[in-house]
Amino acid sequence: MERWKQYSGLAAVFAVAVAAGLWGFRATGGSLPWAKRSARALQRGIEEGGGSLIDLGRGIIIAGPIRKGGMVLEFAALVVLLVAVGIGLYIYAERYQDTEDETA
Amino acid sequence: MFPDILANMAHIHLGEGSFPLWALALWTAFGVGLVGLVVYRIRKGGIKTHHIALAGIGAAASFAVFQLNLPVWGGIHMNLTGLVGILTGPLLGTLIALVVNVFSAALGHGAVGLLGANTLVNATEAIAAYYVFKTLLSMDWDVFPASAGAATIGLSLGAVLMGGIIVISGVNGSALPRGDLAFAVAGLVGLNLGVAVIEGILTGFVVQFLVSVRPDLIEMVDRRATEDEPAGVSA
Numbered sequence: 380m381e382r383w384k385q386y387s388g389l390a391a392v393f394a395v396a397v398a399a400g401l402w403g404f405r406a407t408g409g410s411l412p413w414a415k416r417s418a419r420a421l422q423r424g425i426e427e428g429g430g431s432l433i434d435l436g437r438g439i440i441i442a443g444p445i446r447k448g449g450m451v452l453e454f455a456a457l458v459v460l461l462v463a464v465g466i467g468l469y470i471y472a473e474r475y476q477d478t479e480d481e482t483a
Numbered sequence: 484m485f486p487d488i489l490a491n492m493a494h495i496h497l498g499e500g501s502f503p504l505w506a507l508a509l510w511t512a513f514g515v516g517l518v519g520l521v522v523y524r525i526r527k528g529g530i531k532t533h534h535i536a537l538a539g540i541g542a543a544a545s546f547a548v549f550q551l552n553l554p555v556w557g558g559i560h561m562n563l564t565g566l567v568g569i570l571t572g573p574l575l576g577t578l579i580a581l582v583v584n585v586f587s588a589a590l591g592h593g594a595v596g597l598l599g600a601n602t603l604v605n606a607t608e609a610i611a612a613y614y615v616f617k618t619l620l621s622m623d624w625d626v627f628p629a630s631a632g633a634a635t636i637g638l639s640l641g642a643v644l645m646g647g648i649i650v651i652s653g654v655n656g657s658a659l660p661r662g663d664l665a666f667a668v669a670g671l672v673g674l675n676l677g678v679a680v681i682e683g684i685l686t687g688f689v690v691q692f693l694v695s696v697r698p699d700l701i702e703m704v705d706r707r708a709t710e711d712e713p714a715g716v717s718a
Contacts, residue, residue: 400680407671409557411558413558422657424663439551439552439554440552442552444590462547465542466539472536
């Protein structure tokens with residue numbers, strides 16, 4: 380398929396999703412963290428609000444239940460464990476595939 | 484009141500007891516049914532070795548990114564379930580959704596009672612992303628627009644399912660009539676669609692990069708490249 384058609388299709392999908400996102404952002408209180416946003420929306424319904432879409436000053440933070448529950452260390456340990464298992468499986472798959480190729 | 488209710492990037496974080504018991508039973512039954520079907524299909528068809536490796540790495544990446552709140556759209560987290568679906572397929576993608584939700588719930592990020600509902604939502608994202616990607620490739624789309632579009636559509640479907648689950652179940656303690664609740668939830672779903680675009684673009688770049696360095700890892704792309712190669716017969 381011609382490239383301009385592909386990117387036009389992708390742009391159309393993005394346009395619909397961004398429009399829905401902007402409506403949802405304003406309709407559910409504007410620049411609110413999710414906990415407050417959803418609690419308000421589910422308790423009191425739609426409430427218009429504004430604010431910036433991006434707030435770089437806040438930085439990237441670990442999800443509230445983990446941070447407030449003092450489980451950052453457990454979270455870090457789990458991530459390390461999963462990454463180690465993932466890399467281990469990758470190495471295993473590479474070797475296994477090499478052996479398979481040699482046998483064939 | 485809602486002590487810990489948040490639902491972002493198509494992931495329901497309701498406190499325990501926020502859904503009525505019948506709804507918990509219903510979504511858990513659907514979740515168990517889906518996982519049961521997936522395990523049966525995997526046992527019957529087997530798994531390729533490199534898919535297991537991708538599943539391990541995918542689960543690690545998805546779990547880690549699940550817990551990181553980004554300062555965009557008021558504060559959201561990503562899932563990478565679209566990426567996981569494209570890389571590992573619908574079967575392993577569903578199991579990864581289950582694993583990530585179990586680990587997240589164990590850390591208090593999402594209720595244990597909602598594991599069934601959340602697995603359904605995230606598995607839908609992975610499954611839909613996989614099939615949309617496959618369809619777009621068969622229509623001869625390039626890898627970036629196909630993967631970005633597939634992830635965006637998959638995540639959007641997951642968001643819609645998430646909203647549907649909340650509206651059908653109703654929320655204990657909410658005095659909103661069902662119509663008003665549906666409208667409020669539609670706002671949350673709408674916002675998730677906007678977030679899906681960011682994750683879709685990210686997914687597109689990751690898949691494009693993987694295809695450029697290890698095309699064999701993504702079976703659909705590898706197969707298409709093999710089919711496109713000349714037969715090698717010369718006069």
